[in-house]
Amino acid sequence: MSRNANTLRVAITDDEAPARSRIRDLLEDCAASMALEVAGEASDGRELIELLQTTPVDVVLLDIRMPEMDGIEAAQHIQKLAEPPSVIFTTAYDVYALKAFELHAVDYLVKPIRLRRLHDALSRVRAITPLPLDVLQKLAPEPRGHLSVQERGRVILVSVEKILYMRAELKYVTIRTAEREYLLEESLTRLEEEFGNRFLRIHRSCLVARNHIDRFERVAEEGADGGWVTILRGLDERLPVSRRQQHVIKEFGRL
């Protein structure tokens, strides 16, 4: 396959097959006047992240409303890749997102996409600066479904549903699933803001998943911390409840 360095590698992400095929057609039309190739296709955010781990891509055309993982969340995880591609959002109709895009000068295309618009957006792509994470977070009206962890140059997605607890440790947050631990570069306060519905703060440095709490237990010999620990289903570890947070035991019992 001959490919010079200027060829733009494009990935298509949309959950609807006809929408993908439409973009493919348009990209073929664009290819007549600019060097580009379709590097791959994905039908949701997760698949896209998988694709990007193995295939170099310069620009992603990313649909917003998709099952499993929507486009805005996927764009957040993409930023953690070693060489994140540029993102151009596509959407048929999404008043909320479009307003936000205008506000933050994020590139987007409305479906049905016009050939000329696509062409313009792709020709500009090299000039596009990567999307700042905080802007993306502002665009996302709901908590993410996954957290992304960087490990040995790869991005690993951890489903928030599977997380048992999150604990702040020095510079990182440790997130624990039934299988293993991951190190996450985010602040616990920020995580609590985003996932407050799902997680309960039992300690200044610890959030536990509400639906995994089995019981709270009093431990006599536990010294300074007042002696309450949280026991989570499917985990041997006992997580101390700080004296300041002991009120949550009562509140949780009432739920």
Place this chain on the structure above:
Amino acid sequence: MASINQNLHHDALPDFRNLGVILRVLLIVLSLCLFSALCQSENWAGAFNQFLSIVALVQPALVLSLVILWVLAEWLRKLDYARGIAVVLLLEVVVVMLLYRAGQAFFPGDQFGRLEHYCALALTSTALILYYFHLRSRALSPALMEARLQALQARIRPHFLFNSINAVLSLIRQEPKRAEEALEDMADLFRVLMADNRDLSPLAREVELTRQYLNLEQLRLGARLQIDWHIENMPGEALIPPLVLQPLVENAVYHGIEPNSEPGVVSVNAYKVRDEVHLVLRNPYRKDGTHHVGNKMALANIRERLSLHFDAEASLRTTLTEDAYQVHIVIPYRKLAT
């Protein structure tokens, strides 16, 4: 120039077979009895006894009138308003006279007031009730107009429109035949959406419309959208408010199918039990699903239109189970006048 409102409004007697109308009549008459009892006595116990004796006197006339009106309802509907009123008032006089004679025959010992007195009472209360229904229909007539507007608002989401156009565009090069069919479906769908949607529409037509809508969705969603029709026993001629089924199915697709990458089933069930038409819709539902607000708005809109058309006789119930969402609508069975 006549205002739009006057153009659309025409006075008519209430539908005496409607449960809501019957309940309202009962309630008004009982309130009048209570009012009269309170006027005639000085304490609660006295008022209560008085109330019972008035009700005992009024009850036979009330029940008999309601039964006769129920029987005559179809015929009364065909009369113009003024004649209808005359007939109802005359009917009340006849009822009172009949009961008066019957009372005298069966309880010869009892003291009765004068017949003219009872007739006057019956006439004033009937006139009061008819006036109430007149005012009520006046008050609701702008609402009925609004029902049409709301039907327009309940229409297809722009989300669906643009995605469908996009899907059709994708077909034009590879499968022009399917693109043609899709555009035809779309044209039919929008013809209905843009029509005057004030009047009731036959169920069969609403089902057809929903089918066309689903054809378009299938185009986009492919195997993810599976539809389970149970309409073998549906009363196709039954009249239902327009654009109730389609928006509900659209909801089911938007909330139940689109958020999942796995295939899901939307089931549509339409059947008739005695004098009721039942529409039951089910779709898969995930608890953490989003876009809840829109759903509630569409439901509130449909609920409102059901009650505008059928008062208390139609109902809409939603049930949320572990993994499914169900909407169950019951509408009184009416069919096209032949």
